[in-house]
Amino acid sequence: MSVAVTPVGTTYVPLLEAELLRWVGSGDSLLELACLDALFPPGKLLRPLLCVESAKAVGGTADQVLAFAAGIECLHVASLIHDDIIDQDPVRRGRASTAEQYGLAEALVAGDGLSMAGIAALLSSGADERVLHAARVTIEALRRMCHGLMRETEIRGDLNCGVSTVLNVMQAKTAALTGAACQAGAILAGASPQQHQALRRYGEQLGMAFQIRDDLLPYTAEDHITGKTATSDVANLQPTLPALLAYETADEADRNRLTTVFRGGTDPVAAHRDTFAVLTRTGALTKAARMAASCAERARAELTGLPDSTQLARLVTSAADRRR
Amino acid sequence: MSVAVTPVGTTYVPLLEAELLRWVGSGDSLLELACLDALFPPGKLLRPLLCVESAKAVGGTADQVLAFAAGIECLHVASLIHDDIIDQDPVRRGRASTAEQYGLAEALVAGDGLSMAGIAALLSSGADERVLHAARVTIEALRRMCHGLMRETEIRGDLNCGVSTVLNVMQAKTAALTGAACQAGAILAGASPQQHQALRRYGEQLGMAFQIRDDLLPYTAEDHITGKTATSDVANLQPTLPALLAYETADEADRNRLTTVFRGGTDPVAAHRDTFAVLTRTGALTKAARMAASCAERARAELTGLPDSTQLARLVTSAADRRR
Numbered sequence: 001m002s003v004a005v006t007p008v009g010t011t012y013v014p015l016l017e018a019e020l021l022r023w024v025g026s027g028d029s030l031l032e033l034a035c036l037d038a039l040f041p042p043g044k045l046l047r048p049l050l051c052v053e054s055a056k057a058v059g060g061t062a063d064q065v066l067a068f069a070a071g072i073e074c075l076h077v078a079s080l081i082h083d084d085i086i087d088q089d090p091v092r093r094g095r096a097s098t099a100e101q102y103g104l105a106e107a108l109v110a111g112d113g114l115s116m117a118g119i120a121a122l123l124s125s126g127a128d129e130r131v132l133h134a135a136r137v138t139i140e141a142l143r144r145m146c147h148g149l150m151r152e153t154e155i156r157g158d159l160n161c162g163v164s165t166v167l168n169v170m171q172a173k174t175a176a177l178t179g180a181a182c183q184a185g186a187i188l189a190g191a192s193p194q195q196h197q198a199l200r201r202y203g204e205q206l207g208m209a210f211q212i213r214d215d216l217l218p219y220t221a222e223d224h225i226t227g228k229t230a231t232s233d234v235a236n237l238q239p240t241l242p243a244l245l246a247y248e249t250a251d252e253a254d255r256n257r258l259t260t261v262f263r264g265g266t267d268p269v270a271a272h273r274d275t276f277a278v279l280t281r282t283g284a285l286t287k288a289a290r291m292a293a294s295c296a297e298r299a300r301a302e303l304t305g306l307p308d309s310t311q312l313a314r315l316v317t318s319a320a321d322r323r324r
Numbered sequence: 325m326s327v328a329v330t331p332v333g334t335t336y337v338p339l340l341e342a343e344l345l346r347w348v349g350s351g352d353s354l355l356e357l358a359c360l361d362a363l364f365p366p367g368k369l370l371r372p373l374l375c376v377e378s379a380k381a382v383g384g385t386a387d388q389v390l391a392f393a394a395g396i397e398c399l400h401v402a403s404l405i406h407d408d409i410i411d412q413d414p415v416r417r418g419r420a421s422t423a424e425q426y427g428l429a430e431a432l433v434a435g436d437g438l439s440m441a442g443i444a445a446l447l448s449s450g451a452d453e454r455v456l457h458a459a460r461v462t463i464e465a466l467r468r469m470c471h472g473l474m475r476e477t478e479i480r481g482d483l484n485c486g487v488s489t490v491l492n493v494m495q496a497k498t499a500a501l502t503g504a505a506c507q508a509g510a511i512l513a514g515a516s517p518q519q520h521q522a523l524r525r526y527g528e529q530l531g532m533a534f535q536i537r538d539d540l541l542p543y544t545a546e547d548h549i550t551g552k553t554a555t556s557d558v559a560n561l562q563p564t565l566p567a568l569l570a571y572e573t574a575d576e577a578d579r580n581r582l583t584t585v586f587r588g589g590t591d592p593v594a595a596h597r598d599t600f601a602v603l604t605r606t607g608a609l610t611k612a613a614r615m616a617a618s619c620a621e622r623a624r625a626e627l628t629g630l631p632d633s634t635q636l637a638r639l640v641t642s643a644a645d646r647r648r
Contacts, residue, residue, distance in 0.1 A: 031474040082436060086429040105410040105477050108432065112406060112439075113470030119443060120463050128452040139444050146437030150355040153429050 008049060008314045012062055016048050019070035023121040024114065030102075034110035035117065038077050038098050046210070046319065048073045050178060051185035053311045054199045057303075060189020064126060068134060068188055071121030072181050074114050075142060079149075081111035086153070087236050126188050134184035137200075141180035148172025157237040159262050163244045170211045170241070171204070178207030182312075198302045202312065205299035210319040212292040215240040219276050219285055231268040234261060234275055241291070243275065246284035254278045296320035332373060332638045336386055340372050343394035347445040348438065354426075358434035359441065362401050362422050370534070370643065372397045374502060375509035377635045378523045381627075384513020388450060392458060392512055395445030396505050398438050399466060403473075405435035410477070411560050450512050458508035461524075465504035472496025481561040483586050487568045494535045494565070495528070502531030506636075522626045526636065529623035534643040536616040539564040543600050543609055555592040558585060558599055565615070567599065570608035578602045620644035 020039050025032035048069035055065040083089070084097035085107050091097060099107035122135045148169045155161040155169070182203030186196035218231070219242065239247075239262065247258050257278055261271045279285050299316045303309040344363050349356035372393035379389045407413070408421035409431055415421060423431035446459045472493045479485040479493070506527030510520035542555070543566065563571075563586065571582050581602050585595045603609050623640045627633035 029471060029474065030478055031471050034474075079436075082432055085432060103477075106474065108406055108409060109470055109473045109477065111436075112403075113467060113474065115436075115439070116463055116467045116470060120460070120467065123456060123460055123463065128456055132447060132452055132456060136444070136447050139440055139447065143437060143440045143444065146433055146440060147353060147355050149433045150353065150358075150430065150437065153427075153433065154354055 008053070008311050008318060012049065012052050012066075013042070013045060015062065015066055016045055016052075016070055016073065017042065019066050019121070020073060023067070023070055023074060023117045025117075030106065031110060031113045034098055034102050034106060035074075035114045037095075037101065038081055038092075038110065038114065039074070041093075042073070043077075043093055045073060046315075047076050047178060047181040050203055050206070050312075050315060051181040053315060054182040054185035054203070055189035057199070057306045057309045057312055058186050058189050058191040058195050059307050060185075060191075065185045065188045067121050067125045068131075068184060069181070071118040071124075072138060072177070072184070074118030074121060075138070076177065078111045078115035078118060079142075079145060081107055081114065083149070085111075086149070087232060087238075089232055130188050130190070134187040137187065138177075138180045138184050141176040144172045144176040145174075148174075148176075152238065155239060157239075157262050157264060159239055159244065159247050159258060161239060161244070163241065163248065166239060166241050166244055167208075170208060174211040174214075175204040175207030178210065179204035182206075195306065198306070202299050202302035205295045205302065206316050206319050209292045209295035209299065209316070212241055212288055212295065213320060215242055216285060216288055216292075218272065219279060231272045234271045235268040237262050237264050242279050242284045242288045245287050246279045246282040249284075250278060250282050254281060292320055332377070332635050332642060336373060336376050336390075337366070337369060339386065339390055340369055340376075340394055340397065341366060343390050343445070344397060347391070347394055347398060347441045349441075354430065355434060355437045358422055358426050358430060359398075359438045361425065362405050362416075362434065362438065363398070365417075366397070367401075367417055369397060370639075371400050371502060371505040374527055374530070374636075374639060375505040377639060378506040378509035378527070379513035381523070381630045381633045381636055382510050382513050382515040382519050383631050384509075384515075389509045389512045391445050391449045392455075392508060393505070395442040395448075396462060396501070396508070398442030398445060399462070400501065402435045402439035402442060403466075403469060405431055405438065407473070409435075410473070411556060411562075413556055454512050454514070458511040461511065462501075462504045462508050465500040468496045468500040469498075472498075472500075476562065479563060481563075481586050481588060483563055483568065483571050483582060485563060485568070487565065487572065490563060490565050490568055491532075494532060498535040498538075499528040499531030502534065503528035506530075519630065522630070526623050526626035529619045529626065530640050530643050533616045533619035533623065533640070536565055536612055536619065537644060539566055540609060540612055540616075542596065543603060555596045558595045559592040561586050561588050566603050566608045566612045569611050570603045570606040573608075574602060574606050578605060616644055 024035045024039060027033045027036050051065050051069035051072055052062045080092060081098045084092055085099045085104055089097050090100040098110055122138060123131060151169050155165060179200040183196045183200035186199045243258065247255060257274050260266060261275055296316050300313055303312055348359045348363060351357045351360050375389050375393035375396055376386045404416060405422045408416055409423045409428060413421050414424040422434055446462060447455060475493050479489060503524040507520045507524035510523045571579060581598050584590060585599055620640050624637055627636055
């Protein structure tokens with residue numbers, strides 16, 4: 001399934017890094033230091049690259065959206081900093097999470113500060129009415145992200161919350177912002193409503209594919225590749241898509257195994273091993289992988305009719321085939 | 325010193341409350357519920373009233389800025405929600421803090437969600453270029469607020485950090501946003517640069533006066549009036565302006581008493597009583613009150629030359645004479 005491709009957007013990575021530095025500062029204060037440590041070395045830069053490539057796909061230039069794209073990355077990383085406080089995750093991107101390295105209070109403030117730096121970047125450039133439109137779309141996505149995060153705290157440990165609930169949480173937590181990144185890039189580049197709405201749907205489907213693969217990573221990748229702790233979801237009793245798909249079809253013995261794990265108190269390593277076994281037996285991993293592939297297919301379908309969508313098509317492939 | 329005045333802006337309070345509801349929602353989700361509980365019943369609404377009255381002082385109308393003003397209140401309350409996580413304060417405005425009532429993770433997400441609702445409100449109305457200008461000014465103030473909060477975590481327990489450091493923290497944490505609320509209101513109403521810059525300075529000085537009085541409240545007001553816990557600053561080892569003013573001039577015995585308190589481990593009630601005694605003996609409370617009065621005076625001086633600043637002058641009086 002894996003396709004050998006040069007990473008998309010390699011040209012823009014150094015430009016995006018320079019923008020990030022411009023908005024976050026050079027590390028003269030504890031706040032700047034904590035933000036820089038969270039931002040660098042950067043992750044996949046998926047959201048800003050989606051923003052840049054969406055602008056280009058409708059005939060715009062990277063220059064028109066670089067600051068905005070960097071702002072979206074700041075807002076995304078700010079949400080990760082807060083996420084790691086909530087999940088008490090000590091590791092992010094293969095290094096200590098901000099909360100682990102700087103402390104809870106400091107991580108909380110760093111997330112807030114990085115979020116505001118991101119918004120300053122969003123509002124910084126381009127024609128007034130386009131910037132406002134693109135910023136409104138992005139802020140709305142961030143509001144949905146918060147709704148998703150809150151919903152997630154409510155379903156913790158609840159294996160009966162249903163597959164559709166978990167899909168809604170993914171939509172709110174991940175797909176809303178990937179969709180907004182694409183739509184905003186297109187708006188800033190002067191796209192027609194049809195174009196920027198198609199790109200929003202493209203980004204949302206890509207985000208769903210990405211997130212479903214993300215839920216599968218603890219069962220398909222090594223920790224040193226993802227930079228995360230494979231047992232984190234299970235340790236946090238967070239019902240993921242594969243777990244719920246398995247629960248739906250599992251026999252009584254396997255249901256009981258999952259129930260025990262999600263009641264908490266089990267050793268995380270044993271819990272992860274037991275869950276993995278049930279997920280394999282029930283075919284849940286395969287089913288989830290197929291759902292990711294369908295989302296990727298729907299994302300590609302949205303690209304028909306755009307002037308130049310080669311790079312966006314490649315981004316779908318890398319998001320849906322991710323190994324980290 | 326206390327002057328009997330009808331509270332300023334009484335006319336606008338119901339309008340602001342309606343705007344807050346419009347931006348935060350009706351409580352259909354846990355996120356909305358937590359935000360509503362933090363917002364209602366509202367506090368003094370100082371920042372949104374500053375925004376409205378600043379618009380009116382330069383010839384604008386309340387209508388032009390109501391949504392923006394409500395957005396500023398959301399952003400302010402969001403920062404209080406996060407503040408109470410950091411300080412582990414169980415009480416805010418006489419009721420359980422969000423963290424106490426909903427839990428840490430939920431309060432963190434509620435603060436983020438309310439912050440994004442606030443930004444959506446900022447970006448919602450008026451002429452594009454004015455909205456962008458006013459929003460940029462406000463976001464810059466929020467970035468400074470985060471810097472102030474981070475600096476505050478650094479000086480915890482440090483009686484040698486110096487009076488000027490604590491004044492800088494107040495400037496960043498409080499005065500930047502009160503200044504921005506005034507400047508943004510004026511910008512939205514079409515003020516000249518001279519006018520909106522004067523109003524920014526007015527708001528900053530008013531904010532300083534307000535914050536200095538706030539630091540004095542644990543020593544001048546009853547808990548049931550402030551709705552806070554009088555021992556909170558001492559329990560958190562946060563050096564305040566009166567404590568540092570006292571430390572500067574205290575004799576060796578009193579310095580040792582303060583040092584003991586700020587080393588931590590003392591019973592909060594005893595610590596508060598010992599601090600109060602030293603603050604009274606050294607005249608630090610009087611000195612701090614005089615500093616607040618000077619800031620109030622400087623705020624009033626910025627109002628010269630504005631078409632109609634009666635209400636803004638009254639807001640200075642209530643901020644500088646606050647008993648809660």
